[in-house]
Every structure is written in C-alpha cells, then in structure tokens.
Amino acid sequence: MLRQIRRIVTTNDAEGKSGVMIDGIADNIITVLTELWITGKGKVNHTDGIDHGALSTQLEPPEGGTLFRYFEILPESEFAHLSDDEKRKANAEWFAAMNGAHLQPDTSKHPAMHKSPTTDYIILLSGEITLVLEKEERTLKPFDCVIQRGTNHAWVNRGKENALLMAVLVSDGSHGR
Structure with a gap:
C-alpha cells in the first residue's frame, strides 16, 4: 500500500491575503504515483480554487507544463x-x-x-x-x-x-x- 502524503496548497483570497486552500491527504493515485500538482502551458492562475493535483491522468505532464509527484517502487x-x-x-x-x-x-x-x-x-x-x-x-x-x-x-x-x-x-x- 502506498504511503499517504499530506499536501498543503496555499492560495490568495479576493483581497490578496494568503491562506491554505488544501490541507489533507493527496488522493489522486495512478498505480504507484501520487499526483501532487500539475501546471499547464502559459500563465498560472494562483486563485482559481481548483485542486490541480486531481487533474493529472498520466505519466507525462501536459505539453508546456509541469507535474509534481511522489512515487514508491517495491523491491x-x-x-x-x-x-x-x-x-x-x-x-x-x-x-x-x-x-x-x-x-x-x-x-x-x-x-x-x-x-x-x-x-x-x-x-x-x-x-x-x-x-x-x-x-x-x-x-x-x-x-x-x-x-x-x-x-x-x-x-x-x-x-x-x-x-x-x-x-x-x-x-x-x-x-x-
């Protein structure tokens, strides 16, 4: 069983004040990969309120983007x-x-x-x-x-x-x- 990873994601509110958007166990798991965050091509929206870790569906990041993950390899x-x-x-x-x-x-x-x-x-x-x-x-x-x-x-x-x-x-x- 994969180790559970706590993920804290920050955001800015409508007044530009920083806070926590997510504080919990990352639950988008693809085989041995725990997907933590994904970005696409172009400008990133830091106030969209979307859990971008839930958007990852494959081994590769999107074209022009990034992917942050945790993974475990068994012996x-x-x-x-x-x-x-x-x-x-x-x-x-x-x-x-x-x-x-x-x-x-x-x-x-x-x-x-x-x-x-x-x-x-x-x-x-x-x-x-x-x-x-x-x-x-x-x-x-x-x-x-x-x-x-x-x-x-x-x-x-x-x-x-x-x-x-x-x-x-x-x-x-x-x-x-």
Whole structure:
C-alpha cells in the first residue's frame, strides 16, 4: 500500500491575503504515483480554487507544463515468483494504466524501461533504488538526486524496503496530452 502524503496548497483570497486552500491527504493515485500538482502551458492562475493535483491522468505532464509527484517502487524480490514473460506483461499493463504505454520504445534491458521527452528532477527520500540506463547503472541512496533528461531508463529496487521518491517533471513542449 502506498504511503499517504499530506499536501498543503496555499492560495490568495479576493483581497490578496494568503491562506491554505488544501490541507489533507493527496488522493489522486495512478498505480504507484501520487499526483501532487500539475501546471499547464502559459500563465498560472494562483486563485482559481481548483485542486490541480486531481487533474493529472498520466505519466507525462501536459505539453508546456509541469507535474509534481511522489512515487514508491517495491523491491524486485516482491516479483521473484513471476516468470520473465509475466514480468514484461505486468510492466506493459502498469505503463498502460498510467497512460504511458507509448513511452516504452525498447524494454530489452529491463521490462520497466521507458523514455519521455521531459526533464525530470528526482530525489530518493528513503530506501535504495538503481537507475538502469541502456549503457550503465547507478545506485542511489537517500537524498541522492537525478536529473533525467529524456533518456530510456528504469527504476529498479534491489533492496529490501520500498524506495520512496519525489519528482518534478517538466515538459519540453513537444508532446501532446
């Protein structure tokens, strides 16, 4: 079960005074992704009263926009009972559930490999995670960060506890939503 994330969203009232618009558990969850906030292309309206975290429906941010999310990756040992074919099928279904099936051009290195035209800022909060790239791998410890620049990659948890991560995805403006 995903860890619940408390989200506090601020706003300005009609007189321009700051206050809290939302203080509660973020509840827009797409598979392992807890969607915290999303912005679109153009000027942002900070007084619209809309929960923009509830608007996210897919792995990518909207064209010209951003996406702020929390995600959890279970240890690979949780899936040891599956055959390689079952793992590939499960990963394909997982990406489809995130409206991201089109982001898997080459899964030959790992079934969770994916690539989007975004710049992603990722921080590992706890646990251990390995960033798998086509030519190499890097293992992260808590508070390590990655600037993911439109490369084919997978997140693989070879540890014993869930890996907890935060990410901001920034659209390069070339993809549709």
